[in-house]
Amino acid sequence: MNWSYIQKVLPLYEKAALLTVRIGLLGILFAVLVGLLCSAVRQLKIPVLRSVVSAYIELSRNTPLLIQLFFIYYGLPKIGIRTSAEACGIAGLAFLGGSYMAEAFRSGLEAVGKIQHESAVSLGLTGLQAFRYVILPQAFAISIPGIMANVIFLLKETSVFSAISLMDLMFTAKDQIGLYYNTTECLALLVAFYLVILLPVSLLGSLLERRARHAEFGG
Amino acid sequence: MAEPVLTIEHLTKEYDGQTVLKDVSLQVHEGEVIVIVGPSGSGKSTLLRCINALEDIQGGEIRLRGQKITAGAKNLPQIRQKIGMVFQSYELFPHLTVMNNILLAPMKAQKRAKEEVQAEAMALLTRVGLADKADSLPRQLSGGQKQRVAIVRALCMHPEILLFDEVTAALDPEMVREVLEVILQLAENKRTMLIVTHEMPFARAVADRIILLDDGRIQDDTDPEEFFESPKTELAKRFLQSFEYTRTRKSDD
Ligand SMILES: Nc1ncnc2c1ncn2[C@@H]1O[C@H](COP(=O)(O)OP(=O)(O)OP(=O)(O)O)[C@@H](O)[C@H]1O
Ligand SMILES: [Mg+2]
Numbered sequence: 173m174n175w176s177y178i179q180k181v182l183p184l185y186e187k188a189a190l191l192t193v194r195i196g197l198l199g200i201l202f203a204v205l206v207g208l209l210c211s212a213v214r215q216l217k218i219p220v221l222r223s224v225v226s227a228y229i230e231l232s233r234n235t236p237l238l239i240q241l242f243f244i245y246y247g248l249p250k251i252g253i254r255t256s257a258e259a260c261g262i263a264g265l266a267f268l269g270g271s272y273m274a275e276a277f278r279s280g281l282e283a284v285g286k287i288q289h290e291s292a293v294s295l296g297l298t299g300l301q302a303f304r305y306v307i308l309p310q311a312f313a314i315s316i317p318g319i320m321a322n323v324i325f326l327l328k329e330t331s332v333f334s335a336i337s338l339m340d341l342m343f344t345a346k347d348q349i350g351l352y353y354n355t356t357e358c359l360a361l362l363v364a365f366y367l368v369i370l371l372p373v374s375l376l377g378s379l380l381e382r383r384a385r386h387a388e389f390g391g
Numbered sequence: 392m393a394e395p396v397l398t399i400e401h402l403t404k405e406y407d408g409q410t411v412l413k414d415v416s417l418q419v420h421e422g423e424v425i426v427i428v429g430p431s432g433s434g435k436s437t438l439l440r441c442i443n444a445l446e447d448i449q450g451g452e453i454r455l456r457g458q459k460i461t462a463g464a465k466n467l468p469q470i471r472q473k474i475g476m477v478f479q480s481y482e483l484f485p486h487l488t489v490m491n492n493i494l495l496a497p498m499k500a501q502k503r504a505k506e507e508v509q510a511e512a513m514a515l516l517t518r519v520g521l522a523d524k525a526d527s528l529p530r531q532l533s534g535g536q537k538q539r540v541a542i543v544r545a546l547c548m549h550p551e552i553l554l555f556d557e558v559t560a561a562l563d564p565e566m567v568r569e570v571l572e573v574i575l576q577l578a579e580n581k582r583t584m585l586i587v588t589h590e591m592p593f594a595r596a597v598a599d600r601i602i603l604l605d606d607g608r609i610q611d612d613t614d615p616e617e618f619f620e621s622p623k624t625e626l627a628k629r630f631l632q633s634f635e636y637t638r639t640r641k642s643d644d
Contacts, residue, residue: 290445291482295496295548296472305495309486386486386528389495 178357181348188344189365195258195338196327196369199265203326204319206266207273214274215281225274232271238332240264245336261333265326272322280315281307305389313384320377324370341365395420396456396552396583397442403450404434404441404607411437413607415451419552422581426594426615429604430630435587438604439554442585443474455551472500475545475553479560481537483529483544489516490525493544501548508547515543519573535566539573546577553577555586571597591634595619603627 210229213221232240241264248255255263284307292302334343345362349355397419404412411434419425427435440446442453447462454460455470483492490512497508516522519539529537538558545553555574559567571593577584578597588594594601594615601618603611603626610626611618622628 287478287480287482288484291476291478292484292496293468294443294445294471294474294476295544296468296500297496298468298500301499305499306484310484313486389487389491389499 173360174354174357177352177354178361181357181361184344184348185341185361185365188339188341189369191258191338192327192330192333192340192365193369195261195265195333195340196330199262199330200269200323200326202262202266203269203273203322206270207277210270210274211277211281214278229271229274232268233275237264237268237329238335240267241332241336257336257338260336261330261338265330268329269322269326272325273319276315276318276322277311279318280311280313283314284310309384313381316377316381316384320373320380323373323377327370327373328366393421394457396423397585398454398457399442399451400453401451402438402441402448402453404437404446405449411607412441412448415607415609417602417609417612419583419585421583423599424578424582424584424586424597425600425602426586426588426598427602427604428588428591428594428630429610430633433604434607435604436556439476439556439585439587442554443471443476468500472496472548473551475548475550477538477541477545477553477555477558479557481529481534481541481561483537483540485529488526488528489521489532489540492529492540493547496544497547512543512547515546516540518576519543520569533566534562535569538562538566538570542570542573542577552583552585555584555588557587557589559588559590591619591631603630605630 210225213225241260244263244267245257245260248260288306288310289302292306293299297305330340331342333340334346337343339347341362345358348358395418397417399415399417402412402415403410415438417425427438429435437446441448442460444453444460444462444464444467452459455473458466458470460470461467483489484495487495490509493512493516494505494508497503498505513522513525516525519542521536521539521543524532524536524540529540532540541558558574559570562570567590571590574584574586575593575597586594586597595618598615601611601613601615602609603618603624605626611622611624613623617623618627619631622631
């Protein structure tokens, strides 16, 4: 292991890691929003939009992120929309992640039995109140493992961003290997940085899971 | 006679073409305890579920103190506040403490002040012997304890009528009594109740009237003395015999 080399390129990797995290988190945030929107459309059974959502989910889940990215990166300019590579990365992640998040939310909602809803409305709560105070907190707690698995999956998927010349961790590692051939150091750094990013996310996930099982409702 | 609390007139209920309640009419007066018995599949649960509009109905009318109960109507949540329902499977909210389970509907649906409801909840919990469980989560309670909490939760809404659907059917035998005793106490306090149960001795003790439901129809409507001592209808006799039979078989083993 060439330690002086590692020390020299560390700042490069740090910058790349920040880019990965920034795009990753923004992409995931939008993925959650897309997922929530899809869940709402499905839950409320809105006619036409429902089919749009189903089509989107099939498309998004059954095509590789790389292809989705190419479509956004090379396709958007063709219809006159110019954006940065970074924005394309975020959009790609949101497009891919939205469907995964929607599925995670759905499995949570489905796991809360219909009779819990009946129990809530029998007490005189409105449908909305029953959803807000009884169904949603339980569904959310059940969804957390799925959501966190998606977060990790999406963060890992960011490694294909190098294909649209985003200087993320993968790009940097490949670039360095190409320049100096010190494969061992570069791959070790790559693994180390991904771990540094992903381990805290995993831990946060278990923590959230434990906390969400026991909810309160605002006075 | 005063206006009934609950009026059911010519109720018909179908599930995809199959009629499970046929021309059911029933009046429940203030302070009256009516026990509904009948073989499995006769429509007992369906009848209770129609009363608080968990099922839509295909014919007839249900009124609570003159107010028509319609599935999907705007005033439904308001009417349901006055109908307390206790399920066989308790259906406490697993993510909320016992106290919050009880507080939720009075605070959110009735907009009552927390302190006031809390004091009432505490008093009721004490009455059913669960004062020390206020901060427990449902999963930390036994079945019998959960069911007593569910009853307190319903009571805290000050309902006009309570509906019980086989509330001890899911319980271990040794917990049945603690729940039934709470219901007996409610009967003594002149609560209006509609109770579905398979516990015949309890039915006899608690009921002012016994209704026998069979194949979606009310086949018998009489006082418990008569129902158990000298059943008039053939169906009632056979229904009661079905319990005798079970008992004989058991003592043979
Ligand atoms: N959701 C449903 N869809 C279709 N049919 C149903 C549904 N719920 C009940 N039924 C049917 O309606 C009839 C009455 O059922 P119900 O549950 O009211 O009987 P019950 O008297 O409560 O029986 P048990 O003593 O077993 O609880 C049965 O034939 C049942 O199969
Ligand atoms: Mg039943």
